[in-house]
Amino acid sequence: MNLGTYLTRSARYWPDETVLVCGERTWSYRQLDCRTNQLAAALIGRGLRPGDAVASLAWNRGELVETEFALYKAGLMRAPVNARLGRGEITHILRYAPVRVLVFDAAHREDALAAIAAAGTDCLPVPLDDVPGDDVPGDDAPSDEIPAAGPVGVPYADLLAEGTGDPVAVEVDEDEPCVLNFTSGSTGALKAAVQTFGNRLANMRKQLMSDESRPRPGTRYLACGPITHATGMGLLAGVFGGSTTHVLPAWSPEAFLETVEKERITATFLVPAMLTMVLAHPGAADRDLSSLTSLRIGGAPIAPQRLREAVALFGPIVAQGYGLGETTSVVAGLTGQDIARAVTEDPELLQSCGRAAYDTEIRVVDEAGRELGPREVGEVIVRGPDCVREYWQEPELSAETFKDGWVHTGDLAWMREDGYLFLVDRKKDMIISGGFNIYCTEVEAALYEHPAVREACVVGVPDERWGEAVKAVVVTHEGRAVTPGELIEFCAGRLDRYKKPRSVEFVPELPHNRNGKLDRKAVREPYWADAARRVN
Incomplete structure (x- = not known):
């Protein structure tokens, strides 16, 4: 299998349609397909093979989307680094994972070079071209002495020029690792859930099976948070469906409202903290947000009152999802219809995170692993084709979390008689x-x-x-x-x-x-x- 073939096919279907917008730059399907072929060929030409990883460390920008699809085409692993991580954590990732290339922006140049030097691994630095918006106020890099002048590694544009635009589609097994999704463990140490190519394919299918959020030609999706993480989970399905993704270079409620209004955005995803900022914005009610047909909330629990306020502002288009890095993405969800009904008829439902999504199975179990009855509180376990099977190089932790094909989430919940899941807390909280x-x-x-x-x-x-x-x-x-x-x-x-x-x-x-x-x-x-x- 090769996930990059879905971009190549869409480029054949809609060559001149816009697939990506970031700031002042736009990419057509044909352009994105060609540039990702170039990058994939360049990485292969430098000796990278399946099992090798490419890491990225940058604020939102279009090259991150290029990198993701180039890695799909080349059959390589992606190791996205949260742009807010400290230098020591970046170093840990470069030592921990088989990272052969680190792509980084100007704002993270010093941290990237220091981490590569400290890791002592064979990692090629690939600086992105400086663009307006790289530097985010309040996110200055540490001021340790690092050489700041002169050429470093291979600039992204030069690396891209090493490849041709000929199609690249390296065949990989669906069980091979595709993405190392780094999250903090209970000890604070970073661990990586290993999302396979099969997990990513299953997640794409799940999104395409949703009547409410299925991307299609005419869909204009606004990616507000880091596209390397949850906000970008819909990129593959979006490309498959022929939609356009608008990437917000830096988050602010004002930028969100302005972009939705100006670009006539139809779908977006917000974490609860972002939603709270938008709802508190004094000009939110004065904006024309009528183009939105799908607003999904996820990434953290949300209070019922916030959902009511969201429906009051955006209308009955608000949906909620529940998932983890260990499940690749959403495993349960409340639809817009569910939430609209809850506001008027079933207020208890506003406390739910929804029903099992598509082919996911969800159970609530006791300490012995026995399934509990309705309204009994226990641990949530899930399984499905998009669920992860292991952490990278963490056999003991993997054995605790992944048992007999089930992911043990560490979340406590109860299930209503009609299958709606109600999270109550993390075990440790x-x-x-x-x-x-x-x-x-x-x-x-x-x-x-x-x-x-x-x-x-x-x-x-x-x-x-x-x-x-x-x-x-x-x-x-x-x-x-x-x-x-x-x-x-x-x-x-x-x-x-x-x-x-x-x-x-x-x-x-x-x-x-x-x-x-x-x-x-x-x-x-x-x-x-x-x-x-x-x-x-």
Whole structure:
């Protein structure tokens, strides 16, 4: 098999149609097919073979899409590096994975060169041409002394020129590794879920089977987050379907709203933190967003109140998905129809992450692996053709997570009688207070119903009597005042009283990790720093 053939076929079907837009640059299907053939041929010409990896370290830009499809064509592994990682983590990836080439932009030049030198591996530096927008405010590289002048490696344009535009389609087995998806483990060390070519093909088929979000000619998809990660998971299906992808070089709610309006975007994907920013934008209601027919939310849990607000702004087009790097992408989802119905008829459904998607199987099991009945809380396990089977070079961790064909997610949930899945917490985030299990997301959902609450994070903090006590750390909307006591009583009216926060702290902002998810560990850690007994 070869996944790059889908781009070649689409270039035959729609040669002059626009496939990619980033900033002022556009690519037709014919141009993208030709340039990816060139890059694939150049990499093969430099001796790379299946089993070798090419890493990328850059903010959003079109060359990242070129690189992805060139690697499909050449049958090579892709090792996308989160553009917000530190130098030590980049070095770890270059040592850990068989990376032969590192493609990087001007903003990451010093980190890339320092990581290559520190890793001590045979890795070719490939700097991208400087373009406006490379440097993102607030993301300056560390200032360690690294040579900053003179030629380094092979510039991307020169590497591209080494290849011809002749078709490239190296055959690979579907079980061969395609993407190393790096995520942080419980110890903080980076680990890589090995997504195979077969996993990626299965994920593409799953997206094409969705009536709501299937890409087709005329679809204009806006990629707002890093296209090397969740936001870019639809690129392969988009190319297959003949759609156009608009890549946002840098995220801001203003840029999002302006692009949707100007480019008449029809589909997009946002993580909850992005959605919160858009909903809080003072000019959001004045924008013409009528072109949107699909807005998918995913990447982290979202409060029911935020979904209501999203439907109020965008209309009944809001859908939600649940997935992990270990499942390649979405394994369950709430459709736009589900959410619209939930807003008017079935409010409990707003707390769900949906039903199993296409050919995915989902079970909720106890500690012994036995399937639980409706509304019983247990661990979510999933299986399907897009589910990963191992972590890269981590046999013990792989054995803990991947068992008998099932991915053990570490998420706690219950399933309704009609098959809708309701996540309640991560195993490690559950609060145990006086012997009672308290789920952070349930308390957060209650907090979000208060009109003054913009963002909330609930954690367990030390308590001599109960072991842990529920604490809410809250960001309020500008100009909205509320006291800790008012929020505590507000929650008490919506939850069992033992679940209400025992204390509330107001902060200007909450920490988020590199993928835009709320960083609960960073919120929780200061409260346990001096505790004699830690709850793990």
